[in-house]
Amino acid sequence: MRGFGSTRGLLLMLAVQNLGRRQTRTWLLVAAIALASAVTFAGVVAMASVTASMQVGLSRVGADLMVVNRDALTNITNALLVVEPTDSTVAADAVLRADIHGMAGFSAQRILRTDRSGFGAAGEPVDLIGFDPGTDFTILPWLSERLAGPMRPDDVILGGARDLPLGSKALIFGQSFRVYGKLARTGSGTQERGVFVQVVRFLALAPAIRDRLGSLPHMLEPDRVTGFLIRMGPASTELQARFALLSKIPDIKVIVGSALLTGIRQGLGMLLGGLVLLVVALSISTAMMVALLFSAIMAERRREFGLLKAIGARNGQIVGMALVEAALATAGGAAIGVIFGLLLLRLFERGLVHHLGEMGIPFLWLDGARTCGVAAACVVGAALVGMAGAFLPAWRMGRRDIHDLLGKES
Amino acid sequence: MLACRGLVKHYATDKGTVEAVRGIDLDVPMGGYAAIIGRSGSGKSSLMAMIGGLSRPTAGQVRIDGADLWALREPEAATFRNRRIGYVFQFASLLPNLRAVDNVALPARLAGRLGHREAADVAAERLADVGLTDHFDAFPAELSSGEQRRVVIARALMNEPALLLADEPTSDLDEQTEREVMALLRAVSRDRRTTLVLVTHNLALAAEAEQIVHIANGVIVP
Numbered sequence: 001m002r003g004f005g006s007t008r009g010l011l012l013m014l015a016v017q018n019l020g021r022r023q024t025r026t027w028l029l030v031a032a033i034a035l036a037s038a039v040t041f042a043g044v045v046a047m048a049s050v051t052a053s054m055q056v057g058l059s060r061v062g063a064d065l066m067v068v069n070r071d072a073l074t075n076i077t078n079a080l081l082v083v084e085p086t087d088s089t090v091a092a093d094a095v096l097r098a099d100i101h102g103m104a105g106f107s108a109q110r111i112l113r114t115d116r117s118g119f120g121a122a123g124e125p126v127d128l129i130g131f132d133p134g135t136d137f138t139i140l141p142w143l144s145e146r147l148a149g150p151m152r153p154d155d156v157i158l159g160g161a162r163d164l165p166l167g168s169k170a171l172i173f174g175q176s177f178r179v180y181g182k183l184a185r186t187g188s189g190t191q192e193r194g195v196f197v198q199v200v201r202f203l204a205l206a207p208a209i210r211d212r213l214g215s216l217p218h219m220l221e222p223d224r225v226t227g228f229l230i231r232m233g234p235a236s237t238e239l240q241a242r243f244a245l246l247s248k249i250p251d252i253k254v255i256v257g258s259a260l261l262t263g264i265r266q267g268l269g270m271l272l273g274g275l276v277l278l279v280v281a282l283s284i285s286t287a288m289m290v291a292l293l294f295s296a297i298m299a300e301r302r303r304e305f306g307l308l309k310a311i312g313a314r315n316g317q318i319v320g321m322a323l324v325e326a327a328l329a330t331a332g333g334a335a336i337g338v339i340f341g342l343l344l345l346r347l348f349e350r351g352l353v354h355h356l357g358e359m360g361i362p363f364l365w366l367d368g369a370r371t372c373g374v375a376a377a378c379v380v381g382a383a384l385v386g387m388a389g390a391f392l393p394a395w396r397m398g399r400r401d402i403h404d405l406l407g408k409e410s
Numbered sequence: 411m412l413a414c415r416g417l418v419k420h421y422a423t424d425k426g427t428v429e430a431v432r433g434i435d436l437d438v439p440m441g442g443y444a445a446i447i448g449r450s451g452s453g454k455s456s457l458m459a460m461i462g463g464l465s466r467p468t469a470g471q472v473r474i475d476g477a478d479l480w481a482l483r484e485p486e487a488a489t490f491r492n493r494r495i496g497y498v499f500q501f502a503s504l505l506p507n508l509r510a511v512d513n514v515a516l517p518a519r520l521a522g523r524l525g526h527r528e529a530a531d532v533a534a535e536r537l538a539d540v541g542l543t544d545h546f547d548a549f550p551a552e553l554s555s556g557e558q559r560r561v562v563i564a565r566a567l568m569n570e571p572a573l574l575l576a577d578e579p580t581s582d583l584d585e586q587t588e589r590e591v592m593a594l595l596r597a598v599s600r601d602r603r604t605t606l607v608l609v610t611h612n613l614a615l616a617a618e619a620e621q622i623v624h625i626a627n628g629v630i631v632p
Contacts, residue, residue, distance in 0.1 A: 006522070007519065007520060007521075007522040010519045010520070014505075017507040017508070018507070020507070021506065021507045303501075304505065307499075307503050307505075308520070309488070309491075310462070310464055310491060310497055310499075311491070311492060311497065311516060311517045311520065311565070312488050312489065312491050312492025312493070312517055312520045312521055313488065313520050314484065314485050314488040315484055315488075317520070401459075401464065401465045401466060402459075402463075402464040402465065403455075403456075403459035403464040403465035404465070406464065406499065406501075
């Protein structure tokens with residue numbers, strides 16, 4: 001008992017020694033928890049990464065539907081990434097008021113094509129696109145490079161065909177903006193040559209634009225937008241949505257994207273949801289088995305607990321020692337499991353992710369902070385499961401007659 | 411002074427209620443030596459468990475030096491057992507992963523009464539008292555049955571209790587070791603003025619006690 005001066009230290013030492021006393025069982029327990037934690041950790045990180053990658057990848061194929069004014073000209077061969085430049089507008093709250101069933105989300109866009117913005121070479125026509133980063137799902141997924149930190153109001157994003165460096169200044173209607181990011185090449189002319197501004201900042205340009213152009217285009221009015229991009233939820237068809245939109249919003253045109261891509265997006269979304277449920281169910285069943293195992297281990301040691309109580313250990317000390325023992329074994333196992341899980345992810349990266357990269361398909365790993373969060377959750381979760389399994393039998397033993405505990409053979 | 415009044419112990423079983431102890435009054439003076447004898451199932455171990463604070467009586471009272479043992483709350487009862495009662499059980503009741511000296515020091519360490527070093531010093535004295543000077547660092551598995559029982563006696567004496575309870579402490583020992591252990595128990599009881607209560611079915615051992623309590627069917631018989 002060298003080095004453990006306090007009673008707490010004594011109980012901690014007893015807990016550690018109990019684990020060491022039956023090494024085969026302890027290592028089997030640690031190995032089982034390590035394996036479960038490795039699978040849970042690697043599974044959660046990989047699933048989150050795959051989900052994020054798929055969301056970006058599928059968002060890159062564009063929206064399912066586009067709603068614009070009936071008079072607007074549209075290029076139906078383009079992927080639905082941005083609305084087309086037009087003077088015609090629709091009410092900014094039209095889609096919200098229509099309350100279309102089965103919509104997963106929508107994003108309003110305003111677009112102004114002008115050769116008098118002062119951006120780029122003199123007299124060059126520029127498409128200024130006002131968008132809301134909070135609802136956007138077709139522009140930001142195409143970001144190929146950006147500055148660190150979130151996009152600020154005075155930031156702009158440039159289409160892939162523009163070549164100003166990140167962080168440089170850009171003058172638009174006499175006002176200064178910082179180049180925050182740049183999109184990858186999309187094949188959509190409007191997007192490749194577009195200059196994307198947050199909608200609040202876009203509307204704030206109205207006085208400067210009125211001064212320069214002599215009048216205010218409609219899309220710069222707060223209650224008007226050029227159009228909407230709509231993403232459908234699982235198990236809802238764009239055809240139903242199209243009819244519903246046309247019947248509820250007057251004077252609009254609804255452009256439907258690729259039905260095949262919509263189906264793939266919906267199917268993969270449901271598949272991922274199912275896989276998440278499977279991982280959750282597996283984790284819960286493992287947790288229950290670990291709890292059951294600890295319950296049995298505690299019950300097996302009732303004579304030892306009875307002896308400790310007889311010579312003066314309090315109920316709280318008995319329960320505390322059992323919890324510490326359970327937490328040490330399970331948290332230790334989970335920590336080993338996380339390391340093992342990292343190795344599994346490394347294999348995953350060298351295999352599938354490498355091949356995806358070679359095919360030009362981006363794979364977005366969960367960022368470091370969140371990965372650490374998942375690892376910590378695995379360790380803490382495992383410790384809690386072990387403690388939950390140990391608590392009830394230890395607490396029950398604390399309440400039983402000591403004579404009864406001593407009388408039972410281990 | 412140990413004083414028991416109207417002690418009753420019932421156990422609920424699948425076949426109904428078993429009346430293990432049915433109203434026992436018992437007094438043992440301070441420093442006295444009492445032997446409780448009886449056949450298996452007579453209720454002697456149940457009586458001992460109630461006296462030692464190990465099993466709550468269905469009815470009745472146990473007083474040790476005036477303190478009503480079963481009126482104490484759990485933390486106070488734990489402290490009372492730790493400080494005032496020493497136990498020698500009929501099974502090898504040592505923690506296998508602790509050295510002899512650490513097993514002996516355990517009651518003092520659990521109570522937080524002594525630090526590690528002081529507890530080890532006192533434990534070494536107790537081990538010397540029971541003739542195990544050369545076995546401080548031995549683990550239980552390295553000791554003979556008799557030596558293990560001596561370690562248990564040293565542990566029971568660690569906090570200098572007022573009452574020493576021994577429940578068939580020699581039942582698994584050979585005759586020679588049994589005599590040695592009993593002599594040791596008797597000696598420490600006498601030297602320290604510790605009240606000794608022994609449960610046994612060995613009439614020869616009981617004959618050496620100052621007071622013999624014969625129990626049959628849960629009651630004291632003449």
